[in-house]
Amino acid sequence: LxxxxxxxxxxxxxxxxxxxxxxxxxxxxxxxxxxxxxxxxxxxxxxxxxxxxxxxxxxxxxxxxxxxxxxxxxxxxxxxxxxxxxxxxxxxxxxxxxxxxxxxxxxxxxxxxQELTRQVVAGARERAEERPDAWITVVADAEWPAGIVGLGASRLVEDYGRPAIVIAIDGNEGKGSCRSIAGVHIAEALDECDDILIKHGGHAMAAGFSVAVDRIPDLIEKLDVIVRERLRGKRPVPTIRVDAEIAPEILSSKLALELAMLEPCGAENARPYLLIRDVRVYDIRQVGADADHLRCKVTVGRFTFDAMAFRRGDHAEGMTEAGRVDAVVSIGTGLRGFVELELRDFGPVGTAAEMEAVGGAPRRGPLPPRPPAPGVLVS
CATH class of the missing domain: 3.90.1640.30 (inorganic pyrophosphatase (n-terminal core))
Structure with missing residues (x-):
């Protein structure tokens, strides 16, 4: 066969x-x-x-x-x-x-x-700001397409560092898409709301459900209590895992080829995140349909690399003023085979002064402040 x-x-x-x-x-x-x-x-x-x-x-x-x-x-x-x-x-x-x-x-x-996602995310961020102290972000609207709300929930988790639910309302029923964070098994949280929901299902980090519109306030109230209990009353701090700090002189095409042996990378096998300190950034420009990404040159030691920072377009001015940053990067190669860096996070020189080489790094100190996102680099 x-x-x-x-x-x-x-x-x-x-x-x-x-x-x-x-x-x-x-x-x-x-x-x-x-x-x-x-x-x-x-x-x-x-x-x-x-x-x-x-x-x-x-x-x-x-x-x-x-x-x-x-x-x-x-x-x-x-x-x-x-x-x-x-x-x-x-x-x-x-x-x-x-x-x-x-x-x-x-x-x-x-x-x-992409356009619908931008609209949903913009609207969801506005609604989320109405409950800044919530333990879980829950927003709903009758204008949001059900096929897009999961993307919106993912973006809200990135922005606020807490679980998020975006609900598309159709008549008397809402269809919600959930995304979570470490420490909050969102499907189990929904199990505890079985008396409120019409149906639900999912896993630790993502789930979906249907709910009667008039029960959404009850759902929000109960989930807020559940998430607070799961997190033991400690507000989550968005973190980036740093696998190693590297010296400038070893950042090269040879290293890129060695790291490429770990591919394919993705869920539960992420590309290594590397910390490099005090690097020069210049030729900074916003790119993308909404200028929401950054492209720049990064000089590390004697070498200069092309770099991209996704969804950091609003940091262009602050990065230009700083001139030098501490950065967490992943390494790849571009279409021409040259080494390219993805700036996973960055902040003023010295931001990472106390960072351990391996472990979670709490993010803070944006360049410049990016409401409503929680911050950028780490200590």
Whole structure:
């Protein structure tokens, strides 16, 4: 039977599904994903080739991160906006022209999804500010699409460092999407609200539910008590795990190649986060549709690297004024094969003075303050 199956194609689909659905990249999952990425880059099926090309990626260099942040969102956009049929047809088609047409359609759907996400996140942040002392952020609106609220909840967790729920109201019923933090098993928290909810399900870090609109205030009140108890009355401090501090002279293409051996990285197998101190940053510019990302040059010792800081566009002025920062970075290579840094967090020189080389690093001291986000780097 194994000889009759189109194993290369199935491995590609396995890699796409594993990463896009945030399945832990450990054990057999990691092996299958690695094999799937190899065949995807070597001989992609027509639909995947069309999607990769339309997204502006380069075959031969597609990694797990590209699935998670580029290809996966495009495939999922169809279902979030309307239905998933276009994504399914793209992955099944054996016609190159149809593949190009469907890839273009998914690109358009993804653009729509991005705009809807921006609207939901902006509205959710406004609502969240009405309850600044809440232990869990819960917001609801009748204008928010049910397919987008999970993305909004994820963004609120990033902003506030506490569990978040975004509810799309349709008539007398609300459909909620939950995202959580370490220490709060959100599905178990919902189990305790069984008397309030119509139905619910999920796991430790993400869940969903349906609830009658007139019971939402009861849900908020009960969840706030539950989360406070789970956290033992201690406000969560957003943290970044730092795997090691590195000396400037070892940041090189050789190190990037060695770290690449850990790929594919993703859920439960994150890229190493490295601390580098007192680096020069310049040529700082905002990029992205809403200027919400930063691109800059980083000089570390004798070497200069391109760097990107996602969702840090509002720190451009503060970074320019500082000129030098302490930074937590992950290391990769760009399309041309040169080392590129992703700035996971950064702050004024000295911010990380007491940071231990390995362990959680509480974030603080934004550059400049970024309401309503909690802060940027660590001690």
């Amino acid at each position: 194994a000889y009759t199956l189109r194993q290369d194609e199935l491995l590609q689909l396995c890699a796409l599904a594993t990463v896009a659905d945030v399945v832990p990249l450990r054990g057999g999952n990691r092996v299958l994903t690695k094999l799937g990425l190899e065949t995807l880059n070597r001989a992609p099926i027509l639909g995947v080739r069309a999607l990769v090309e339309r997204a502006g990626l380069k075959l031969g260099r597609v990694g797990a991160g590209d699935i998670g942040f580029v290809l996966g969102p495009r495939l999922n956009a169809a279902g979030r906006i309307n239905d998933a049929e276009d994504a399914l047809r793209l992955l099944l088609t054996e016609d190159a022209e149809e593949a190009k047409t469907l890839a273009e359609r998914l690109e358009q759907r993804n653009t729509e999804r």
